[in-house]
Amino acid sequence: MEKSQTISKNTSLRQATQQSLRRLGLCPQITTGQQTSPVIFPEKRNSRGKPATRGDISVTNDDLKKAKVEEHRIDIGDEQCDLLGYEVFSGKLSLDKRKSSKHSEVQTSENMNLDMVDVKLTSKALIWGSEMLRLDDVVSLSYCVGLRHFTVHAYPLRKSSCGLFVKSRRSRKDFRFFASTSEDALQWVNTFADKQCYVNSLPHPMASKKQSSDSIFNEFPPESYIRCKSPPKVLVILNPRSGHGRSSKVFQELVEPIFKLAGFELEVVKTTSAGHARKLAASVDFSTCPDGIICVGGDGIINEVLNGLLSRDNQREAMTVPIGIIPAGSDNSLVWTVLGVRDPVSAALAIVKGGLTAIDVFAVEWIHAGAIHFGTTVTYFGFVSDVLELSEKYQKRFGPLRYFVAGFLKFFCLPKYSYEVEYLPSQREERKNFSRSGNYRHVRALH
Numbered sequence: 001m002e003k004s005q006t007i008s009k010n011t012s013l014r015q016a017t018q019q020s021l022r023r024l025g026l027c028p029q030i031t032t033g034q035q036t037s038p039v040i041f042p043e044k045r046n047s048r049g050k051p052a053t054r055g056d057i058s059v060t061n062d063d064l065k066k067a068k069v070e071e072h073r074i075d076i077g078d079e080q081c082d083l084l085g086y087e088v089f090s091g092k093l094s095l096d097k098r099k100s101s102k103h104s105e106v107q108t109s110e111n112m113n114l115d116m117v118d119v120k121l122t123s124k125a126l127i128w129g130s131e132m133l134r135l136d137d138v139v140s141l142s143y144c145v146g147l148r149h150f151t152v153h154a155y156p157l158r159k160s161s162c163g164l165f166v167k168s169r170r171s172r173k174d175f176r177f178f179a180s181t182s183e184d185a186l187q188w189v190n191t192f193a194d195k196q197c198y199v200n201s202l203p204h205p206m207a208s209k210k211q212s213s214d215s216i217f218n219e220f221p222p223e224s225y226i227r228c229k230s231p232p233k234v235l236v237i238l239n240p241r242s243g244h245g246r247s248s249k250v251f252q253e254l255v256e257p258i259f260k261l262a263g264f265e266l267e268v269v270k271t272t273s274a275g276h277a278r279k280l281a282a283s284v285d286f287s288t289c290p291d292g293i294i295c296v297g298g299d300g301i302i303n304e305v306l307n308g309l310l311s312r313d314n315q316r317e318a319m320t321v322p323i324g325i326i327p328a329g330s331d332n333s334l335v336w337t338v339l340g341v342r343d344p345v346s347a348a349l350a351i352v353k354g355g356l357t358a359i360d361v362f363a364v365e366w367i368h369a370g371a372i373h374f375g376t377t378v379t380y381f382g383f384v385s386d387v388l389e390l391s392e393k394y395q396k397r398f399g400p401l402r403y404f405v406a407g408f409l410k411f412f413c414l415p416k417y418s419y420e421v422e423y424l425p426s427q428r429e430e431r432k433n434f435s436r437s438g439n440y441r442h443v444r445a446l447h
């Protein structure tokens with residue numbers, strides 16, 4: 001009895017999904033196998049589509065889909081544009097306000113009394129009633145094809161008062177929305193995917209372990225109708241000593257869950273000694289981490305990775321490898337300078353949202369030693385450099401206090417420093433050549 005009910009539910013689900021796909025114009029692509037891999041659609045800022053004239057005879061499924069989306073595109077006034085962006089999709093949705101459901105996913109979506117409200121998705125935010133969720137705060141969506149609901153996973157900033165101070169910090173919030181039909185839900189999900197939000201395609205709750213070989217889920221894998229970007233593949237280099245030994249905890253508890261939600265494939269390597277990160281960056285096969293290297297730690301570990309990359313024979317290719325930064329050290333000045341964020345959650349979100357920031361890199365050539373050292377923020381010579389060198393001896397014993405201890409000791413045996421700096425401004429041609437990874441200026445220090 002139970003079995004026959006399941007079969008009939010499966011059949012009706014298959015029919016419903018096939019109908020939906022046909023209505024969305026996706027069936028021909030699936031049946032001919034023309035679009036089996038995920039597709040990312042670039043953002044277009046064309047708000048008003050021209051109405052089709054009688055002369056326009058060849059109208060493809062893509063054109064129909066485009067027209068449907070364009071229909072919803074209305075530019076919000078220029079003065080609001082910066083804040084809200086331009087509208088890309090709108091419709092009715094209901095937000096599930098219950099914390100958790102004891103019912104199965106299917107029962108929930110079928111039997112709920114839905115309170116539908118007008119919802120708009122703009123290029124910058126999802127807006128419903130007086131609520132707004134910025135797309136920059138959205139990590140990903142979870143969706144089971146064939147169901148009417150989808151969940152938006154976000155890390156919005158929340159203010160919390162701490163005595164006299166008001167603190168802002170990010171924490172996870174999941175928003176579960178119900179659409180009126182499963183086709184509507186699929187359209188919402190695909191519009192989010194077009195806005196570069198990763199979509200976790202979950203197996204339908206009916207697609208149990210006993211999935212038969214002719215199941216709809218085998219026939220039409222979710223990737224065939226969800227226009228989702230492919231999951232990024234990165235190498236994570238973590239300094240377990242950073243931040244007084246707290247970096248592993250920071251990564252596992254705060255950062256890794258965000259990357260997992262966003263579909264990242266991570267290979268995590270913990271450094272075992274000073275210089276390990278440099279060696280890794282100098283020898284890693286880029287095909288194993290095509291989307292870049294993420295450094296978890298302080299400025300020291302980033303500097304090692306940078307120097308490892310720039311010491312390679314294929315330096316030009318290495319310069320194009322994106323470096324992500326998760327601040328987990330005692331000194332995180334680079335990420336603060338480049339992104340204006342200090343906390344690991346905001347930094348992880350920035351990596352998930354993508355985009356590259358070009359930075360300047362300088363090279364210090366040690367003429368007598370014949371060595372070149374690269375840097376991004378600052379280089380020291382003399383007293384500060386001696387203090388930093390000495391402080392490494394006290395890393396284990398004093399942690400971040402080691403700089404004060406080393407500074408104090410060096411101050412009492414202050415030597416005389418003499419040096420000469422020669423500055424060579426970069427050539428225009430060189431700047432052009434290095435534009436992909438920022439400009440290079442050459443500074444020569446003589447002493």
Ligand SMILES: Nc1ncnc2c1ncn2[C@@H]1O[C@H](COP(=O)(O)OP(=O)(O)OP(=O)(O)O)[C@@H](O)[C@H]1O
Nearest residue numbers: 242243271272273274297298299300301329330331
């Ligand atoms: N496993 C390790 N053991 C000891 N030292 C390491 C290890 N991995 C990396 N290092 C060294 O530790 C130095 C400091 O690392 P990092 O900047 O990541 O941490 P931090 O806590 O912010 O330290 P700092 O206060 O120097 O900024 C790096 O320059 C690196 O050479």
